[in-house]
Amino acid sequence: MCPREIVVNEHKLDPILRSDRLPHIWCPGCGLGPAMACFANAIQESGIPVDEHVCVSGIGCTGRVAGYLNVDSFHTTHGRAIPFATGLKLSNPDLHVTVFSGDGDLFAIGGNHMLHAARRNVDLTVICVNNFNYGMTGGQLGPTTPYAAKTTTTPYGNPDGPLNIPHLAAALGAVFVARWTVLHVRQLQKAIAFALQKKGFTFVEVLSPCPIGFGRPNDLGDGLEEMSFYRRQSVVDDQAPLDSLEIDMSKDSTLVLGNFVDRERPVYQPMGTEPPAHRDRSVIYQPADPEVKAREAL
Amino acid sequence: MAGVRQPLEQSVLTTPRGQTYIIPQRCKGCRFCIDFCPKDVLEESTDINSKGYHYPVVSAGKEDACVQCTFCTLVCPEFAIYTEEIEPETL
Incomplete structure (x- = not known):
C-alpha cells in the first residue's frame, strides 16, 4: 500500500x-487557474522552447495570466493586447506569440483590434477567457453577458443579446476556432496545443465560472456549481452551425462546445519580405508516448 | 470460469497507479479536485491551512485507488495538487 x-x-x-x-x-472557484494550467501544459507539450513563447495579456482578471507564467510576457494597456502581439510577431517571427485575455478586453475595448488582426490572419494564438462579465471591476455588464442576466449595472436584467464569439471570430477570418469550458481540461489543452502549432490567426474561447461577479447574482451558485452546470449542460458538436452558438446560461440551456473551424488562409506577410525560414518542427507535435519517453530516459 | 471472455492482452495490461502530492498552503477550498475525481479518492481535510481553507486529502481506504488520470492536476486552479505515476509492482 x-x-x-x-x-x-x-x-x-x-x-x-x-x-x-x-x-x-x-x-x-474561479476558472482562470485551470485555463492557465492548460496553457502551461500545452506550452510544455508543444516542444517549442519556453524561450520562444511569449504571452501577451490586456487588463482584467485574465490579464494577470501574463504575470504568473514564467515565459516572456507583456501586460499591456486595456484592449491593446493584440496590437502589441502583432508587433512582437512581425519584428521577431520566430516567436510563438499567444494573447491570453478576457472577453471584455478582447471584444469590447479591443474589439477593433481583434477584427483587423483576424482579417489580416496575423500568425497569433488568441485565448479568450469568457466569464460573461467584467469580474475585476465588480461584475459589470460586458459584451458577452447573456440576455436577461443580472449584473451590477443591469440589476433588472440585461436588455442586450450577447456576442456570439466563435461565430464572430470565424466570420472575421480566424483559421481555427474552438470553444471549451474550464471543466473540459483535456480537450482545452489539446485545442490550445493545436492552435499553438497552426499558422495563422487561431482562436480558442474558454468558458469560465466567475462565482463572485456573475454566478452569485444569476443564481449559478459557487464555482463548483457552475462547473457542474457545464458538465450537465455541455454538448460537444464540432459541426454545429456557427450561428447557433449563442450562450444563454439559463438553467436548462445547452452550451455547444467543439473545434468548430479548421481551415487554411494565407498568413499575413508584409509586402516585399520573405516568410521566415521556420525550423523543422515536424517531430515535436507527436503525442507523448510514455513507452518512448521511458526508453529515451534509459 | 466458463463463459467469461477475457481480453487477449489481459496479461500485459496494467492499470496505472498514481501518488497524490498536495501543497496545502496554496489551496483555496474550491473542491474541484474532490468533486470531479472519477475515483472519489479525495476528501476535505479536518485541518485548515493558514488561510482557513480545508484542503484535499486522500480518503481513508483509497490509498491505492488513484489511476493517474491527472484530472486533479489539470483542474486545480491553485496549482496545489498533482499526481505522479508509480510502478504497479511497488504496490
Whole structure:
C-alpha cells in the first residue's frame, strides 16, 4: 500500500510558473487557474522552447495570466493586447506569440483590434477567457453577458443579446476556432496545443465560472456549481452551425462546445519580405508516448 | 470460469497507479479536485491551512485507488495538487 497524500512545497508545473507570486489573486472557484494550467501544459507539450513563447495579456482578471507564467510576457494597456502581439510577431517571427485575455478586453475595448488582426490572419494564438462579465471591476455588464442576466449595472436584467464569439471570430477570418469550458481540461489543452502549432490567426474561447461577479447574482451558485452546470449542460458538436452558438446560461440551456473551424488562409506577410525560414518542427507535435519517453530516459 | 471472455492482452495490461502530492498552503477550498475525481479518492481535510481553507486529502481506504488520470492536476486552479505515476509492482 502506498502512503496517503504526500505534502510538498513545489508543484511539477512550477518551472513554467512564477511560483513566488502564488497564490494568485483569483477568487476561490474561479476558472482562470485551470485555463492557465492548460496553457502551461500545452506550452510544455508543444516542444517549442519556453524561450520562444511569449504571452501577451490586456487588463482584467485574465490579464494577470501574463504575470504568473514564467515565459516572456507583456501586460499591456486595456484592449491593446493584440496590437502589441502583432508587433512582437512581425519584428521577431520566430516567436510563438499567444494573447491570453478576457472577453471584455478582447471584444469590447479591443474589439477593433481583434477584427483587423483576424482579417489580416496575423500568425497569433488568441485565448479568450469568457466569464460573461467584467469580474475585476465588480461584475459589470460586458459584451458577452447573456440576455436577461443580472449584473451590477443591469440589476433588472440585461436588455442586450450577447456576442456570439466563435461565430464572430470565424466570420472575421480566424483559421481555427474552438470553444471549451474550464471543466473540459483535456480537450482545452489539446485545442490550445493545436492552435499553438497552426499558422495563422487561431482562436480558442474558454468558458469560465466567475462565482463572485456573475454566478452569485444569476443564481449559478459557487464555482463548483457552475462547473457542474457545464458538465450537465455541455454538448460537444464540432459541426454545429456557427450561428447557433449563442450562450444563454439559463438553467436548462445547452452550451455547444467543439473545434468548430479548421481551415487554411494565407498568413499575413508584409509586402516585399520573405516568410521566415521556420525550423523543422515536424517531430515535436507527436503525442507523448510514455513507452518512448521511458526508453529515451534509459 | 466458463463463459467469461477475457481480453487477449489481459496479461500485459496494467492499470496505472498514481501518488497524490498536495501543497496545502496554496489551496483555496474550491473542491474541484474532490468533486470531479472519477475515483472519489479525495476528501476535505479536518485541518485548515493558514488561510482557513480545508484542503484535499486522500480518503481513508483509497490509498491505492488513484489511476493517474491527472484530472486533479489539470483542474486545480491553485496549482496545489498533482499526481505522479508509480510502478504497479511497488504496490
